[in-house]
Amino acid sequence: MKKAFNKFLDFSNSWTGTVVIVLLVIFFIAQAFVIPSGSMKNSLLIGDHLFVKKFSYGIPTPRIPWIELKVLPDFRGNGHLINGDGPKRGDIVVFRYPHDEKIHYVKRNFATGGDEVIFTEKALFLHPKEGEEFIKENYPKESLITIAGKLFVKEPYKFPGIYYDEKVNLFEQALYYLNAGKFAMQPVIVNELDKIKDLPFNAFYFKVPDDEYFMVGDNRDHSNDSRFWGSVAYKDIVGKPWFVYFSWDNEYKIRWNRIGKSIESIQNDPIYAQNAMKEGHDDGTKIE
Template sequence: MSHDSMKSFRDTIEAVVVALLLALVIRAFVVQAFKIPSGSMLDTLQIGDHLLVTKFAYDVRLPSNLLLETTGGKVLFRVGDPERGDIVVFKFPEDESKDYIKRIIGLPGDIIEIKDKVVFINGNPLDEPYVLHTKPGIMPVRDNFGPYKVPEGNYFMMGDNREGSYDSRFWGPVKREKIVGKALIIYWSWGSISDIRFDRIGTIFN
């Protein structure tokens, strides 16, 4: 192999290594892709939506998949606090190998109560224009809930599709440190291989 060919090969390898390292850093600290597998967040999120989740909306952490278990996940510094209405990805409390996506409804210290499908926060009805009720005339047990006080450092999560969501009404609140990140943008969406939903691509979440 000539000197020029060897140099070109070495440059290519270096470029690939740098690209891989950048990808690892971006995934660890900046954004992570997430696919919507269920209808628990209908109509806000559709099955087949692909999201980017920003990982520094609230906390900047040491990545647990790159460092020792004793230091992985440690908060380097706080950026902001989760807010009511934020759509977030978090570690499922019943199985932390799974990521769930829901909307934050209750903040630390809030009193949550649900009466005939209406959510009350500290005694006041919550305005929820995003909510989908697929069975408005049926009252499952969890459509009447509480009162329940959200513990400090925890958040009460609910799906927008209230009759089709397995959420904090069933398994309790989510600790702040278990929140992976905040939904940022839909970068791809399809119902099937031949059904690309172009109208959803580029949807940004505030």
């Protein structure tokens, strides 16, 4: 046993051993990720460097970082070597952009397969597929509203970092993308909601396909997300953000209070959202 351990130690100290061990960690345990845009303010910030747990939702098919080349075939046809439970509602998730698998996004999972979503001015509504009794048992009464005979939850996630920008009307912007065929949700009339100017509809609707996930940024009015390009399949799920190992702002000032903190602690503690608000919100995030 000691001889075998010494051989492993010698191997791990070699260049080849180091590369192999690092790749195994990246393939199966954790991978570094940098927040590139403001779509998750005030929860995750531009300049946050974090590790992503690769085993949170199964084990994705290994790929070489940066070039995203698969090192093994997709045996199961769902992007995973080992299947696992998919993201839960409310999870922050790292995934591959459905229209370009080399691009990684990070958003909050708003809804899962079978759920229904309604988007209107400054509000999102969720109808979980489990039905009325489940909704009454798991969500506060003051957040519930009946729409077209179904019980919906208004803003089901109460994390302090979720934010609407009063200077931006994303609903109006969505009209341009709808007319250009670049908006995934369908326009609908919801009698229980206020009318919007002279428009023939006042909301957008989407039912999430089975085994897919509706991803939305916490910075609701500055996020290119499932409202625009649709839901995310399980094959594109990469993992769950774990903790911040480094962070700096756009002036390269280190955010010492975020380093070493888990994503769970950051998203649940209002102090982090308050500090993020001081950095401002109008960061030029584009909806493309």
